[in-house]
Amino acid sequence: MLHNPQSFHPLEPTRAQLAELGHEVWARAMAFTESLPASPAVPSEAPPAALIQAMLAAPAETQGEIIPLLDQLDEAVKYAYEPGSPGMLAYVPGGGLSVSAVADFYARITNRFASMARVAPALVALETGVLRWFAGLCGLPEGSGGVFTSGGSLANFSAIITARHTRLGENFFDGTLYISAQTHHSVAKAARLAGFPAAALRIVPHRSDLTMDDDALRRMIAGDRAHGKRPFLIVGSAGTTNTGAIDPLPRLADIARDEDLWFHVDAAYGGFFRLTLRGHERLSGIERADTIALDPHKTLFQPFGVGALVARDPKLLATAHEVDGAYLRDMSHKQTYGGEHLPDFAHMGPELTRDVRGMRIWLPLHLHGVAAFRSALDEKLDLAAYVYERLAAAPRIEVPWKPQLSTVAFRMKARSSSADDIRAANQATQDLLGRINASGRILLSSTEIDGRFTIRVCIVMHRVHADRIAETLDIIAAAVAQPA
Template sequence: MQSTSKTRNSLDLTGDDFAAMMAEIVPELSAFLDRLPESGIPPVSGANRFLSQNATVALQPPAEQGRPLRELLDVIVQAAENDKNAASGGLLAFIPGSGLVSSAAADLIAGVFNRYTAFSVVSPAMVALEAEVLRWLASLMGLPETSGGLLTSGASMAIFSAVVCARNRLPENFLNGVVYTTDQTHHCLSKAMRLAGFPSSALHLVPADEGWRMDVRALRAMIVEDRAAGYIPFCIAANAGTTNTGTIDPLKELAAVAREENLWFHVDAAYGGFFQATDRGRKRLSGIEQADSIVVDFHKGMFLPFGTGCLLVRDREILHRTHSNDDASYLRDLQGHSSNDVYLPDFAETSPELTRPNRGLRVWLPLHLHGVAAFRKALDDKLDLAEHVYHALQKMPQVEVLAEPELSVVAFYCRDANGSQAEEDIATEELVRYVNRAGRVSLGTTRIHERTVARIAILNVRTTAAIIEDTLSMISTYVEENAADAVSD
């Protein structure tokens, strides 16, 4: 690079300029990756300290003349250090996004090449790579060759498109339409329905059994009652791994109800879907292949950076009917080549987006670089760790584990000697605070049937057996000390 000033003030970099820029950026990222295994989950410090330390840059509008890259990198690194370390293997509080580095590299490549993938006639090769990923995923899920799909920014957008696809079964006045799900379903479904124009009354919650799975008998009764009341049942929204507990609804039985009642069968597999790549997961997810639509998140079960969701539908023609629009005159040269070919789809005609990033490369490169077996092994490792956590917690008399994990979430709470749920809730919250104060891992809580429950969600590619053992050790220390205090009192 000839000069730092030239790089700052010229919008269009040469290859040498770019190489010099990367020479400053890459060492920072490499250092972050090297310290990541030991970085833990320190408490988030908040914006005030960060902003006070970086007031000359972060609190100022962009200057007329550019600033040195080194100065800006320092601000970015400090900003990252003030945030929750989502890339750490110690983040067990939520279903994580690991931030697979090979996928981030693909994003850089895609951004520099900057290909427009909304219409296949513009970028047929890049669209073909993305379509290949979708065909691979549809095959993994057991969907037929008639299926199609699209990559989205996440499950929320994917579920929104799924709801709109399902809505096609309804008359033009669809306000009496009903979707059936349980209270364990992710809240993005209710949000998607609201965005799709449904009233809040359109979401009917089916009772769950003692394992938090949708009660099929109750569902059948509700469908009969709703039809008699003038509602139009049109969709069953099942879970293939809930966020709260990792529970899988009875997919085979629900698929049978959907067929008998002529309802759309949607499966939210945002968290659990990629366990289909493992032998254990495939058995537990049996029935997912009968879905009309499936949502998965590559940034969950495939460990990619945040922002990679996917919708698959059994009949790709429905995607086109739902999302295609009237011709725009300025796009006439592109739309004249409009395609719904599974090998070269026009994503602008099968999704809500017209302008979209080249998402396919961030999935295609890791899959081909590492191979499917590497992902399968990582997922199997997470299942093994979850089973280990379950059995270890079962041995602690002061802890109640809700159920054996079907996937990789283990939910539990602290027992109270007097059987007081209020005291158990307090103890469970204090346990999580005790573990999190150490700054090595981060646990979270949720509410299940009016009870406070702690969760250990194991799906980060960097979550190791050592991290899990450390977590279990801290839990054991807390419950033993808490039990001893109770006796002394």
């Protein structure tokens, strides 16, 4: 029996109910955003057991009340790292622009399927326009394009799939690809997911500045060919996670050209620094890549959950990923819109169903203007240079690498290069990190580089300004001065 259309439908709130809900959520959102400048980067205590059990509880059969439910969410949010705090200087944080969140709300309430051009042509054009701008920013030629992903990891995965398909074909187990120990771990994971055995992933030595040794790369490629392997891919880093090091991209591009290999650049962290004059110069050579991974949720200050892969020849993305489904035929008819052949994003990556990811980038770019983003990135470069100068002047601290982007790595000096003194310095650095983070005002993270425990200051988030950096340096100085 069919229901009467006039009957009550609890899944369809009235306008008044939506207005009440929206007002309540928006008030909380504004209060949260206003609190961020003073927010600690890490909660001061663990969540109570009662909250964990409440969040694990199954939903009830009966209707709940919105205020208590939102209160519960507010409580859960409190016990998480705060990536929007200006004290968040760990990892490669993503602060999340407020305007991007507004765009996300609009994208989700309108709920458009944006993977096929015929279904939402103007919104596919929106994403295409942003991706073309990304490609042009990286120096790729007209005709380049790409696809939005959930992040840099999936972008790197699709790049490896495309390189594998284009260079090796169906029989690829004798293929070899080349990274350094400083390359983001998502590339090694992507190679495994793409079906390559561990021996196919060749780790190229790095130089003292932590950039890939291109001379060693040439030798390794020649050696692999001599042993019957098929080299097919070089992955260069445009800003490593550890220190922001930039591989010698022009020389890697030369090798890729000479050896007929695919050249992919992982620019998830560093790519958008191309907006600045310094970044444009330091990232020279990226324009010669076949594919480039980007992470707008890093250096375009977007909320977590959006990455991008741009390609010199986007048709190769489709060739590598497209698989027909009879149920897609009705939406797959090719036609032009405004004189443009718009892409079907579903055929350019692993995902079929997804929302309009590009709206969260399109709106702030057009609302704030590109100059605002350029200025913010220039500020981060300036702040990193200042941190480097201050820490390098501290007598007990070692700052081995001048920052190429916005990450400064430092550690306690070792008395000598003996194994015992290195172990002692590593422990002293680890203890120092604990004292720094105990303040609650900032959060720094660590890594290990060539056997040395190292602390990182990563200045990426748009809310980080000179005042918090000055406070950070004071906290570090006080922690160094404390007795172990």
